[in-house]
Amino acid sequence: MNGATSRILFQRGHQGTRSLRRIRRLQEREYSLLSYTSPLQSSSQLQRCVAAPSSSSLAALLSTTHHRQFHSTPAASSDNLLGHSPMARSNPNTKTTPVVTPKPISPFGVDSNNSGGGIWEQTSTKKTKLNELLTELNERGIDTGSKGMETLDEAAVGEEGLDLDLVDGMKILVKIVDGSDDNNGIIISEDASSQYENQVINTNIEQAAEQATTQVFKLFENTSEDEEWTKDILESKMNEAIRILSEGCVPDVSDKKKKPVAGSLDVSHPFCYLRQFVVSDDTVDNVSGDGGGANDDDLDPSIQQQIETLNNITTHALTSSTILYRTLLLRATAQTLINNWDQLTTITSGDIDRAAISKTELPSTSQRATINAKSIQNIFEAYAHNSPQDWVQSWWKLIDADKDGLIDQEEMNNCVDLSIEPVHLALGNMFDMTLEVCPVRTIGLGGEEEARKKNAWFLGVDAGDEDAEIPTNIPPVKLSWRNRRKELKQQKILTKTFQATIARHFRDQAEAPHRLRCIYAWAEKAHQDNKLDSVLVDASEDWGSGAASAVMGRKRYVELEPKISYSEFREVQKKTFPHLDRIGEEIITSFKEDLWLLQGKKRQNKELKRDGKGAP
Secondary structure, three states, X not given: OOHHHHHHHHHOOHHHHHHHHHHHHHHHOOOOOOOOOOHHHHOHHHHHHHOOOOOXXXXXXXXXXXXXXXXXXXXXXXXXXXXXXXXXXXXXXXXXXXXXXXXXXXOOOOOOOOOOOOXXXXXXXXXXXXXXXXXXXXXXXXXXXXXXHHHHHHOOOOOHHHXXXXXXXXXXHHHHXXXXXHHHHHHOXXXXXXXXXXXXXXXXHHHHHHHHHHXXXXXXXXXXXXXXXXXXXXXXXXXXXXXXXXXXXXXXXOOOOOOOOOOOOOOOOHHHHHHHOOOOOOOOOOOOOOOHHHHHHHOOHHHHHHHHHHHHHHHHHHHHHHHHHHHHHHHHHHHHHHHOHHHHHEOOHXXXXXXXXXXXXXXXXXXXXXXXXXXXXXXXXXXXXXOHHHHHHHHHHHHOOOOOOEEOHHHHHHHHHHHHHHHHHHHHHHHHHHXXXXXXXXXXXXXXXXXXXXXXXXHOOOOOOOOOOOXXXXXXXXXXXXXXXXXXXXXXXXXXXXXXXXXXXXXXXXXXXXXHHHHHHHOOOOHHHHOOEEEEEEOOOOOOOOHHHHOOOOEEEEEEOOOEEHHHHHHHHHHHOHHHHHHHHHHHHHHHHHHHHHHHHHHHHHHHHHOOOOOO
């Protein structure tokens, strides 16, 4: 480099110097495959300087071209850069128009999680993985547009479809209980069991459940509106109710220490036919004249009789299962009342402060000594006959000790948790009872051939003869150690998965705590005009530490949040948290998604192992 070029570079300031140093650093780091367009080339004066033939070294340096481009910001005056944030736009002298990109549509469509503005957009790893499994099926040529996620049922390998059929049957069962009164009246009527009565389903099971329910309600006879129960009375009443209802639930699986039985089968139990519960099309019974009716008329009379018999068995099993599930809900409700005495009787801090303002005496232990007996009876009646909406409302009335219809936010959260807990317990008991009366695989009956001989059509086995519509009881099969281990292993996988679903669905996936906070914040509360009430409360000796807290005239500042009524809660809950209107269905649907994940990961690991890549 000659002297003239050096002088020009130093006279033009630091821009050329920083550029040369940057070029040298890039070359020293051996960016041989990257391109660089020097900012020096954008300056006409510097271009004239470095383009001189005499500056051979500088020209050689600047003539090196690569493939990467670094875009520099044009020089701006120092006053415009004063206080300029490095996170702002590149050129502070120009205005930029924000580009509004359209919000991507969720691959799962619009549902209760994202219909309210995308607050709870489904971005969980569970949904993402399900979408990945669905995409893989689509790449294989399987049409996933018509059925959506239900297409994963068709991808089940071997007897994995039995698990999905079991979940579908449980979903139909809990959907009846979670549904409206009209739906219950259509499917569950007083003469439903006698109408479809047959020699297969044991009618003593449903009769025992109904008798147990009747005996439990006798515990509430002559209960007045003002009657109060202490903790001892409540525990004695509820323990007696649990004993009566346990006798009406056959088999009793409340003893968790009992070892699971592999290969046990009881075809007289209604839970044995859960896999046969399907949603029928409305056009099945009223077939139009375009060929459907003619096909039914052309059927052999023996086949028609067989179909009618199978339908009677399945329908009778559905009605009996619904009665038995209601009984399990009542037993779980009694257990919930025993376990949550403290939550039902604890006085909130807001009630304590309001009592201090109104000079009302409260128990010294910050807990009420009794709860209303009539409210407990209303809870049992709600779980025995009504829908989840009535369950929440019955717990609301029990928690509302002062009978003004208003409760605090903390009590509102407890009310929702208490209404869900009996469903968790009842579904867990029903699932355990199902595993007790029917194996999860045909290997639990000694293999597919043995299952076919025993007419186990409820496990997806084809009938072996014309009389296969009447299944036979199979005594406990002495399985080999290998088959027993396979059966128990599959039972353990299903039980563990279902317990995990129950524990985390409403808490994590449905985000119940966050939704409840939003319900309380968005509800138009009439109490205190939906505003905080700032008050000064006399400081008692129990507040603070030392004698300074008991000084005469000392006050403490308190902010009282408004209370909420059930009608105000319900108005927002229907839009923001509709999951509460279908508690059982939500849990079973989440359980099926977990099974889809298990089966999908198993298929992926099998393919990776076959390709020699190994499972992750």
